[in-house]
Amino acid sequence: MEYDEERQRPVVAPAAKPARAPEPPHPLLALQQGVGNAVVSRAMLARNRNMIQQQYDDARKERETFVAAGKKGPQTYNPSTNNAANYYGGFDVEYEPTKGELNVKLKGAVAFQDGMTLSAAGRAQAVEPSAQTAAAAAAINKLPKAARAAEVAKWTWSSNGGPDASDETDLLTGFKSSVEATWREKHPFHCTKNYWEDLGATTKINVEVAKVANAAGKAGDQHMLVNTFKVAKGFVGGSADVSRTGGATGSPFNNIMNITSEDVVPRKDGLLESKVSFQAGKGLLTPRSVGTVWRLAKEMPNAAPGSTIETANLTVKVQGKDAAQRKDRFDAVVDHLNQGGKVDASRVTMVEDGEGEAGTIVVGDGNAQTVAAHEAGHMFGLDDEYTGGGAYGAGKKTEHTDFAAAAGHTGAMHAKSDSIMSEGSVVRPHHYVTFLDALKQVSGMPDWDYGAAKPVKEPDGMGDFPTPGTDPGVPGGAAKEPETALA
Ligand SMILES: [Zn+2]
Structure with missing residues (x-):
């Protein structure tokens, strides 16, 4: 910063969503499983059923009030x-x-500030503070004096006389x-x-x-x-x-x-693209390109174990005389990316790019x-x-x-x-x-x-917890709860 x-x-x-705790079991189901069928009386079930319904009703009412209160x-x-x-x-x-x-x-x-001004003596003076603008001003000052004003004007807002309306x-x-x-x-x-x-x-x-x-x-x-x-x-x-x-x-x-x-x-x-070249007739990077790949790998460490945030992958477009040579060259890039354990091979994908001696490494979507x-x-x-x-x-x-x-x-x-x-x-x-x-x-x-909002189901609307002793009459003829599950 x-x-x-x-x-x-x-x-x-998009990155994977954070791992979520599994949904807690439905309280009634837990009751059925935990207490044991024999002792779960109809009265208890009915009471709990009412309690759950009450919780739902209260929550929905509270939610409604929250929404109705507005912005x-x-x-x-x-x-x-x-x-x-x-x-x-x-x-x-x-x-x-x-x-x-x-x-x-x-x-x-x-x-709005002009990036450059022209002095009374006819010299370009950088205002924008970067080294690149200083270099641009120096280049303008190498021009004949009469040619400088038009160049400096390109660094001037239109409201101050610049040419870009x-x-x-x-x-x-x-x-x-x-x-x-x-x-x-x-x-x-x-x-x-x-x-x-x-x-x-x-x-x-x-x-x-x-x-x-x-x-x-x-x-x-x-x-x-x-x-x-x-x-x-x-x-x-x-x-x-x-x-x-x-x-x-x-x-x-x-x-x-x-x-x-x-x-x-x-x-x-082109920050996300690196150009490399291969040795003529060989499956090897040029020495200069080896340096390029090493520097890139150093900037792109693998995610720490357990990280949930994804790291960017790499795509390597490879040229070569035939598929075999392109594959050799791709392997050479992968090897150099991987040296020192920086970039796992699984993060690197090859794209065939026809004949020639060049390659391009693209970071992420590029x-x-x-x-x-x-x-x-x-x-x-x-x-x-x-x-x-x-x-x-x-x-x-x-x-x-x-x-x-x-x-x-x-x-x-x-x-x-x-x-x-x-x-x-x-x-x-x-x-x-x-x-x-x-x-x-x-x-x-x-x-x-x-995560996106998701539908809320009313407890009784689920049909999963039949009133004891009754046929739940599941719509669509689906299998009903086994009656033996209840005392
Ligand atoms: Zn920043």
């Missing part, structure tokens, strides 16, 4: 409140029981649409209270971003100031990050996000990330998952690892992957952990978990 390195970094199958919230969610490791983010949340919707609202004030509107609409499309409706929740399980929560995302003249223009109810630096169209580079004034004890309305004008479209630097959607993940209270130095070392915990584990999703770690908080765009179940927490807070009850 404090790293300023988004640029150097960022499956489709819960809105209120502000601070990701630091329940996650001690968090120090950034904030959003508003409300729950609409009648619609079964959890509404997440993220509000931002967007300050709709750039500010494009930024605002692109920000909203990319964040909403990435994050909405990914993993349903349901209420876990007995006989409330048909109460669900689908997460809706509403991003409201509006232009402000400068930082002072940010309103108190906006969660973030978005400094948006104009860069030339198609530029690859620039910084992106989220921080919060005051850190863990700061206000959920005091976040600062830095992005560039290219961060609301998919990134173009889909490019839109940086604004990743940065929004920080606003939702999630840490980076990509790899780097220090605390970002491959396999190390993130700042949401323990928090997600407490909600049943174990093994979140820094690793190269197609996850939204790593280098891709996949929102996995554990990325919804703060939404689950927000739902608990705003609804005023802790009884929520992952």
